[in-house]
Amino acid sequence: MVAFSQPQIRALLAEADAAASSYDKGKKLEELVIHVFGRLPGIEFYKSNVVNLPQSEEVDVAFFNNKAAKGLPFLEYLLLVECKNWSVPVGANHIREFVTKLEHRACANGVLIAANGITGNPQDRSAAHDAVRMALAVKHIRLIVITRAEIETWADTSEIVTLFKRKLCEVTVDGSIFV
Secondary structure, three states, X not given: OOEOXXXXXXXXXXXXXXXXXXXXXXXXXXXXXXXXXXXXXXXXXXXXXXXXXOOOOEEEEEEEEOOOOOOOXXXXXXXXXXXXXXXXXXXXXXXXXXXXXXXXXXXXXXXXXXXXXXXXXXXXXXXXXXHHHHHHHHHOOEEEEEOHHHHHHOOEHHHHHHHXXXXXXXXXXXXXXXX
């Protein structure tokens, strides 16, 4: 377990809030993700803002997962993270775009950092929640959606690991694909 500096997390979030453009707000959130996830045992930052050869897709942040016992051994070796530092929830179309990026890279899991969550109702799995459900049902891709409010509570790396486990269970077990 590695402790986080709450003042440092708050400072990075404040920098993101104060950024002049939406592009800069997104880049600051990516910096925060690199800072925090890079402290997870076995997780190594690989690259950010990687555009594919035809320039049709961009991966925000990529990590290599060495599957350390106290890290994320239950996830595959490549961990792709999409960062949406928006003032509104992320919609279903953007969920589907991220799922396509994951599918094109043969990734079974992905992390969406959605500062203000995703659209719809999780109980009836409407709007973007349905897109998350369908990613699993049709593509066998599990999305872990993390909000800013959740990031603000993290005190150490064990809390991220616990959150990832809970979110995987929610999308797979609780989020039945047969609703």
